[in-house]
Amino acid sequence: MRIGELAERAGTTTRTLRYYESLGLLPARRTGNGYRSYDEDDLRLLQQIRVLQDFGFELEETRPFVECLRSGHPAGDSCPASLEVYRRKLAELDECIGRLSAIRERVGTQLAQAELARAQLEAAATAPEGAPEPRCELTPPRP
Amino acid sequence: MRIGELAERAGTTTRTLRYYESLGLLPARRTGNGYRSYDEDDLRLLQQIRVLQDFGFELEETRPFVECLRSGHPAGDSCPASLEVYRRKLAELDECIGRLSAIRERVGTQLAQAELARAQLEAAATAPEGAPEPRCELTPPRP
DNA sequence: TCTGGCCTTGACGTCAGGGTCAAGGTCTAC
DNA sequence: GTAGACCTTGACCCTGACGTCAAGGCCAGA
Numbered sequence: 374m375r376i377g378e379l380a381e382r383a384g385t386t387t388r389t390l391r392y393y394e395s396l397g398l399l400p401a402r403r404t405g406n407g408y409r410s411y412d413e414d415d416l417r418l419l420q421q422i423r424v425l426q427d428f429g430f431e432l433e434e435t436r437p438f439v440e441c442l443r444s445g446h447p448a449g450d451s452c453p454a455s456l457e458v459y460r461r462k463l464a465e466l467d468e469c470i471g472r473l474s475a476i477r478e479r480v481g482t483q484l485a486q487a488e489l490a491r492a493q494l495e496a497a498a499t500a501p502e503g504a505p506e507p508r509c510e511l512t513p514p515r516p
Numbered sequence: 517m518r519i520g521e522l523a524e525r526a527g528t529t530t531r532t533l534r535y536y537e538s539l540g541l542l543p544a545r546r547t548g549n550g551y552r553s554y555d556e557d558d559l560r561l562l563q564q565i566r567v568l569q570d571f572g573f574e575l576e577e578t579r580p581f582v583e584c585l586r587s588g589h590p591a592g593d594s595c596p597a598s599l600e601v602y603r604r605k606l607a608e609l610d611e612c613i614g615r616l617s618a619i620r621e622r623v624g625t626q627l628a629q630a631e632l633a634r635a636q637l638e639a640a641a642t643a644p645e646g647a648p649e650p651r652c653e654l655t656p657p658r659p
Numbered sequence: 660t661c662t663g664g665c666c667t668t669g670a671c672g673t674c675a676g677g678g679t680c681a682a683g684g685t686c687t688a689c
Numbered sequence: 690g691t692a693g694a695c696c697t698t699g700a701c702c703c704t705g706a707c708g709t710c711a712a713g714g715c716c717a718g719a
Contacts, residue, residue, distance in 0.1 A: 389706080
């Protein structure tokens with residue numbers, strides 16, 4: 374199969390496949406006229422890459438899985454190197470989730486405080502004599 | 517104060533300050549010789565930017581806070597536009613955390629299954645006659 | 660033969676947030 | 690008067706994962 378068909382079947386683009394080849398991740402055989410030629414195994418490699426990409430793996434991190442499949446293993450994660458990547462990724466994910474959660478807390482707190490402060494300001498401004506609401510003087514968008 | 521001093525006091529670099537100025541985020545006055553000139557208010561603006569950056573805000577997202585401070589408000593988050601950014605960021609964070617958590621689950625499951633499969637493979641390979649461990653034939657790193 | 664669709668390589672653009680030089684102007688201290 | 694520290698602009702470089710041309714080759718159908 375040629376590059377266009379593989380791209381379509383894998384739900385990606387020809388540009389992406391050429392990019393993967395430039396990284397040595399998914400090399401292609403060539404037909405007589407120079408066209409890239411792929412088979413069903415290549416489709417499986419590509420699907421492995423895309424699944425891991427969906428997990429947020431970087432392309433370089435998918436390499437052990439691809440090599441594993443290419444060396445004849447039934448699954449990309451049958452090899453120790455792949456398991457190692459899984460473990461590293463789990464640790465990364467945990468750290469990332471932890472960091473984001475901490476930030477979420479802080480932003481939430483900031484928002485609550487700022488909302489409270491605004492409510493108090495408005496109350497103070499409305500109470501005396503129906504004074505005009507304290508407005509935020511943002512610079513108007515330039516045309 | 518000049519750009520070098522402001523950069524040092526804010527714990528950033530002169531390049532960064534010039535970059536912010538190029539975005540219109542932190543414009544500078546100029547002295548007679550063309551040097552940028554900053555005051556304590558600029559330092560506060562800059563600190564506001566850095567705090568939000570630490571929260572993972574993009575520079576464009578810090579703009580409402582900076583404008584708010586510049587328009588004379590005591591805090592960068594006193595203005596509705598800033599609160600809106602807070603809320604949007606909270607939603608983004610929640611979505612991101614949710615997505616990462618889901619992926620974490622799936623990767624964890626994959627790892628567990630793959631480890632189990634490997635253990636079974638090794639057991640099967642060791643049992644018969646102490647056969648050589650099934651090795652993953654990764655291509656050796658090229659020099 | 661022509662048209663249209665696929666393919667090729669190569670090169671440049673994108674996004675954020677700057678890093679790093681280069682070439683030169685300015686200011687202060689000695 | 691000169692060294693050295695500071696400043697200026699402009700320009701190119703980096704990361705990741707491609708998108709988007711440009712210019713041309715190959716092939717099938719009418």
